[in-house]
Amino acid sequence: MNKDEKISYLEKNLDSLSERLKKCDICPRECGVNRFSGEVGYCGVGADLIVYTAFAHYGEEPAISGQNGSGAIFFSGCNLKCVYCQNHKFSHSQEGENLTEAQLATIMLCLQEKGAHNINLVTPTHYLVPIMRALLIAFKEGLVIPIIYNTSGYEKKEIIEIINDIIDIYLIDMKYMVSELSNMYSHARDYPVNNQKVIKLIYNKKPNVFNGALLEEGVVIRHLVLPSHFEETIRALSWVKENTPDVLLSLMFQYQPYFIKASSFQQIDRRVNVSEYNQIKDFLEDLKLKGWVQDLSPQEYLAGVHFDPEFSALLNRSNKDNRYEKD
Numbered sequence: 270m271n272k273d274e275k276i277s278y279l280e281k282n283l284d285s286l287s288e289r290l291k292k293c294d295i296c297p298r299e300c301g302v303n304r305f306s307g308e309v310g311y312c313g314v315g316a317d318l319i320v321y322t323a324f325a326h327y328g329e330e331p332a333i334s335g336q337n338g339s340g341a342i343f344f345s346g347c348n349l350k351c352v353y354c355q356n357h358k359f360s361h362s363q364e365g366e367n368l369t370e371a372q373l374a375t376i377m378l379c380l381q382e383k384g385a386h387n388i389n390l391v392t393p394t395h396y397l398v399p400i401m402r403a404l405l406i407a408f409k410e411g412l413v414i415p416i417i418y419n420t421s422g423y424e425k426k427e428i429i430e431i432i433n434d435i436i437d438i439y440l441i442d443m444k445y446m447v448s449e450l451s452n453m454y455s456h457a458r459d460y461p462v463n464n465q466k467v468i469k470l471i472y473n474k475k476p477n478v479f480n481g482a483l484l485e486e487g488v489v490i491r492h493l494v495l496p497s498h499f500e501e502t503i504r505a506l507s508w509v510k511e512n513t514p515d516v517l518l519s520l521m522f523q524y525q526p527y528f529i530k531a532s533s534f535q536q537i538d539r540r541v542n543v544s545e546y547n548q549i550k551d552f553l554e555d556l557k558l559k560g561w562v563q564d565l566s567p568q569e570y571l572a573g574v575h576f577d578p579e580f581s582a583l584l585n586r587s588n589k590d591n592r593y594e595k596d
């Protein structure tokens with residue numbers, strides 16, 4: 270879809286998408302709460318749009334961050350809430366700033382104006398409706414850079430089908446392959462089945478398109494290797510090879526028990542060790558997949574939260590006058 274088609278598609282479909290928040294079934298939790306009347310479901314979010322921060326992110330995959338950074342917007346709350354979440358400060362809470370959809374649109378336009386290669390919506394699922402409304406405003410005001418849906422992967426296929434034409438790139442997690450683990454660490458027994466359905470859908474609908482070294486359209490599957498769960502990573506890599514062999518894979522070794530809740534689980538209360546790392550790398554090499562692999566570095570450096578003071582200022586500004594202006 271070109272920009273005008275996206276605008277008319279959103280104008281036609283936003284109201285029916287919005288209706289779903291009255292008995293919320295936006296994600297597989299299907300809480301059924303009326304988010305317009307102050308009720309909140311598992312994600313902890315009602316009708317308000319809460320953003321924690323926004324900045325140029327230089328730590329995403331090279332085809333996403335490029336030279337100028339990815340225009341990352343981090344939303345508060347989450348529909349998954351893993352016990353080891355590195356963003357737990359705002360994903361397990363509603364810490365952040367309440368914004369209007371117009372303010373969010375202005376942030377997107379600011380990021381574009383400052384040279385960001387794309388708009389990177391981080392953990393967007395539970396804010397799908399206000400984000401789409403903000404995109405409608407931003408498209409009308411000149412937003413043209415690719416839109417990235419950066420998700421934990423706990424999604425419903427029917428919802429992704431609705432928004433697929435608006436999204437250019439998916440950065441989608443494949444966190445778990447077996448429901449015992451998804452239940453234990455994320456309270457989502459049905460994560461694997463929903464995650465795999467959605468990944469197959471977007472893989473078939475969104476072939477990778479590059480503009481030079483930058484990804485313009487496509488799918489990146491991210492798998493975070495968990496300590497003590499070597500078999501789970503082998504299952505994930507084997508599934509990718511069998512079902513989505515041409516996808517871009519991002520294999521991440523940055524796990525740390527950042528969040529206090531992880532310490533309740535002895536198996537994940539440490540980093541991935543060298544032996545696990547080497548075994549997984551050996552297995553991966555034989556598969557001949559495309560993408561990126563993190564080193565086992567003491568520093569997280571590829572994906573994750575890195576704060577850029579200049580772009581954080583986009584949010585700080587609103588503390589003073591509660592509005593956003595392009596510089």
Ligand code: SF4
Pocket residue numbers: 293294295296297298299300301302309310311312313314348394395
């Ligand atoms: S988006 Fe939130 S309220 Fe809606 S179904 Fe998912 S967790 Fe429940």
